[in-house]
Amino acid sequence: MDRRSEPNRSAIYATTLVAFLAIAGIAVVDPILPAIGEAIGVTAWQVELLFTAYIAVMAVGMIPATLASGRFGFKPVLITGVSVVGVAAILASFSNDIVQLSVLRGVWGLGNAMFFATAMVVLVNLANDREWVVGLFETALGLGFAVGPLIGGLLGEVSWRLPFFVCGVFMVLALAVASRKLREPAHKQPPVRLGAIFSTYRKPAFVTLCVVTAAYNFVFFVVLGYTPLYLHLDVIPLGLAFTGWGLGLAAGILLIGHRLAHRIGAVQTVGVAIAGLLVCMVLFATSTGTAMSLVVLVLAGLFMGLANANLTDLALGLGSSDRRVATGAFNLVRWGAAAPAPIISGKLAEHGLALPFWVGFGVLAVGVLVYLAFAHVMAAGYGERVLWSRWNSAARRNEHAPEEPVGEAY
Known part of the structure; x- marks a missing residue:
């Protein structure tokens, strides 16, 4: 289909831009974390409140x-x-202390929760070519994680305040376009009941997935939240380092994750991802220098991309038939488990710089053990076998589901 024939291109691009900025707004903080801590005089665990407040409120x-x-x-x-x-x-x-910043980051997280709970449904409604718009959204999210740290590094070299301000201004500009063009889906969906969300946790395969995801997402934010302090780099080099991480993440999502799932299955692909990330935690903890840590950071991003490309697919397949219910239940666990990771890492770092990575290793090891014991339960519920299989039709059915790219971001 000719993209020029899409009647709502401006609204689609505006909403996609907002998605890019929303993700970049998470990653933009990485390179300026040390600068914020130094400027307002707070300890490592206090500056990690910027991540924990954001994630907890979003959860x-x-x-x-x-x-x-x-x-x-x-x-x-x-x-x-x-x-x-x-x-x-x-x-x-314009904030002057860690309490103000943390509160505002929490408010920021609430706004992102409202956006990501609705964005893909609106986009799919706007587009004639659903596959194109989902691919566009996936690309925007991957680029957000790749470019966000670079923006934070470049602007943060001037002042740690500038990345926040510029991100806010761009969000307002994108909002001006989106608010004029967006429209409601033609078919109004029935309200979601709170009880329906929590009843999803009665399914053993879904619970297994949630336990594995909780362990994985804890480690995700150990890397994203603590590594900027661990590397001891200046603002611009730190921004470039996390741009490398973001490119690894984007490659895992956009280039490898789905292709691998089509060949060996989504369940097995997640197993490869968490096993690889487990090794990365050991390499981080035993790193002999900055160069080695940077290589491991990019490699960790790649494995995270493999996981993120498939976890939401599995949640859609193993949860409720109502995708809003499945993603609501899944995101509560995913973000709830991630929220304490940054602040715990900051406190542990006071007793040893490598300790957060060893604790992350221990948490993820639990997830790996649960995976090994109950992967067959997930696979059975998803139409796979816990064997290396050549093709997986179940993974393809959930490919390009409206909720999928939102899960891939995290």
Whole structure:
């Protein structure tokens, strides 16, 4: 299909830009974490509050955002979420202490929860070519993680406040376009019941997936939240380092993750990803220098991309038939498990710089053991076998589902 024939291209591109900025807004903090700590005089665990506040509020906010979209419609929730992010980012640039910054990062997380609970449903409704718009969204998310640290590094060299301010201004500009063009889905979906979300946890295969994902996501934010302090690099080199990590993540999602799942299955691909990441935790903890740590960082990003490309596919296949319910239940666990990781890492670092990585190794090892014991349960529920298989039709069925790219981001 000719992309020029899409009647809502401006709204699609505006919403995709907002998605890029939302993800870049997470990663933009990485290279400026040490600078923020030095500028306002706080310890490692205190500066990690910027991540923990964001993640914790986003975890709690996903379910109310899903419920609100069923009651008030997708567009009002999305517009409100983007507005909240823009205002919070701009105000964060004027903050003077860690409490103000942490509160505003929490508000930022709430806005992102509202956006990601609704964005893909709106985009799929706008586009005639669903595969194209989902691919566009996936690309925007991958680029957000790749470019966000670079933006943070370059702007952070001027001032740690500038990345926050610029991100907020761009969100406001994208909002101006999106608010004029977006429209509600033609077929109104029934409201989501809170009980339906929690009833999903009664399914053994879904619970197994949640345990594995919880362990994985804890380690994800050990790497994302603590490594900037561990590397002891200046702002621009740190931004470039995490750009490398983001490119590894994007490659894992966009180039390898789905292709590998089509050949060996989504369950097996997740197993490869968490095993590889487990090795990366050991390499981080035993690193002999900055160069080795940087190589491991990029490699960790690649394995994270493999996991992120398939975890939401599995959640959609193993959870409720209502995708909003499945993603709501899954995101609560995913973000809830991630929230304490940065602040715990900061406290552990006071007793040893490698200790956060060893604890991350221990947490992920539990996830690996659960995976080894119960992978067959997930595979059976998803139409796979826990064997190396040549092709997997179940993974292809959930490919390009509206909720899939949102999960791939994290």
